[in-house]
Amino acid sequence: MKNLDQLLQSFSGQDSELNRRDFIGTAGKGLVAATVTGGLTSGAALAQTTGSPGGGGGKSMANVITVDVPSQHATSERQQENSTKMLNPDNRIGYAIVGIGELTMGQLMPAFGSCKYAKPVALVSGDAAKAKKVAAQHGIPEKNIYNYQNFDEIKNNPDIDAVYIVLPNSMHEEFVIRSAKAGKHVLCEKPMANSSKEAQNMIDACKKAGKKLMIAYRIQYEPNNRLMMKWTREKHFGQVKVIDSVNVQNIGDPNQWRLKRALAGGGSLPDIGLYCINTNRFLTGEEPYMVSAVIHSDAADPRFKEVEDKVMWQMFFPSGTIANNTTAYSVHDSKHYRCYAANGGWFGMDPGYNYNGLKIEASQAQGKLEMKQNVIVGEKQQFALEMDHFAQCIMENKEPYTPGEEGLQDQKIMEAIYEAARSGKPVKLDKITTIDTFRNAANAPKE
Incomplete structure (x- = not known):
């Protein structure tokens, strides 16, 4: 040679x-x-x-x-x-991508170029012409293009090992259950569903079929955010007392599905506020025992006839940490969080929730000096990381780091936030004192 x-x-x-x-x-x-x-x-x-x-x-x-x-x-x-x-x-796990929208076209399909254990083998779409174009670009044979009516035929396709659900939230339950019945493992976008009842049905269906279910919490697989988790739990600057999280953007077309309650289940909270909820839980490893919240929407804005715009809420954790969170659909894009610690320091990310361009920032007092830090970890393709993780779980017969139970917990917290906003009173949740209760910590991503 x-x-x-x-x-x-x-x-x-x-x-x-x-x-x-x-x-x-x-x-x-x-x-x-x-x-x-x-x-x-x-x-x-x-x-x-x-x-x-x-x-x-x-x-x-x-x-x-x-x-x-x-x-x-x-x-x-x-x-x-x-x-x-x-x-x-030839040996990689084959994914069928269900739904060819903005996320699929802008992130998922390009991400396969960075994957090491996963590959795209099938597409599911209601638009046959678009699906053929995408399939041709990515070397997917036309015989592996399905629509929502003949979707169940994937059970006869040995090329497909896993299904990635990238559909409006209200459709997650149906297609996760259909995927499991077809004998396929399932990676599902977040939010997991429109209710905790739907989320539990999805978990039950996959367990009954003996198939794995993972929720696509890309932040938990991303190395910059994982370093922030490590600093929080190892008390790098002391005990984190307060976390401030902001995930806001200015949403467009009022006719899009994200602004229809039947399809989205809610507005900014389940769509982008969920990042704050889940990242707070991920950083600390804890579960909130209480939440308080307020919601405000402009009734004259056609975008918010069915779903909420601005949500501000607090999450209270057993260690004493309090997380202040803000999400909105009507302001200029900003996605960041900061952890304030006990020993004269703070750290966080700005931006923190983006698909790329993430930046760590930190500050600590040293005598008369305030030491500002810009820590460079380096970027990795976030969607490739999560798809490869699930592929490895399938091949090694391991439970994913973010299983269905992780998504179910977020659904319960969101329901409590909505209730707190409606009632104007704090809402208590089950008090859980264990760490990483709903994650498979034994199969955490390697640092």
Whole structure:
């Protein structure tokens, strides 16, 4: 077999650093990956694997390809990642994407280019013409295009291991249950459903079918936010006493489904306020025992005939931490949070909830000095991280880090927030003193 330099010359005609990067970038297609690394973690490159208990269509993590390249940086410099592990595309978990809207087109389909264990194999849409165009772009055969009427036929397609539900909230329950009955594992967008009753039905259906259910809380898999979680729990600046969270934006077309109660279940709270709720819980590892809230909407604004605009609420945690939260659909975009700690310091992210461009900020007093910090962790494709996590769960027969129970808990908290706003009084929830009660902490993402 040719060595790397010979392969580079045959690829580009010259051995330049630029062409080296271009060449190595093609390794995601399985091209000479074993040559770059000097081997695999197990077995021969590109070998087919045997069946696994995870129900991943006979796919497993047995033949992971490792790609290593030397670092160009001195040890005194911030090191970039120069090693990766991946599966040959034939062995990856195949996803059927249900719903081809803004999130799918802008985030999910591009994210598959960064995936190491997942791939798109099918599309489900009510728009056949659009589905054919998207399928052609991503190498999905036309036979793997379904609509909402013939969706149940996915049970006969061995290419499909998992289904990713990216539909209006009111449709989550139906399609999660149909997916489970079709024998497929399910990754479902958040909010999980329009009610805790629907969420429980989804959990029950997947358990009855023996299929895994994961809720797509991308923040919990993202490395910057995971560092903030670590700082909170390890009391990096002391005990966090107060968390301020803001997730607001100016929503457009008043006829879109997000502004229809029957489809969305609510307005800004379940759509973007949910990030504040879930991130508060993720950072602390705790569950709130009480919430208080107020809601205000402009009755003259056609966008808010059915759903709420502005929500401000507080969450009270057993440790004494209080989280102040604000969400709205009628103001300029801002997505950030800050944790105020006991020992003269604060930290957080601005932006914190975006798909990209996340930034950590921190400050701490040192004598007469106020030390401001901008911590650089580096970005990863958030949707690729969560899809790969679920793929690994399927192949290794493990429960996901954010299972259905995590989504159900958020539904219960949102219902309490709505009740607190209606009644004008704080609403108590079950007092839970355990940490990560609804997450599978044993299968947390690797740092």
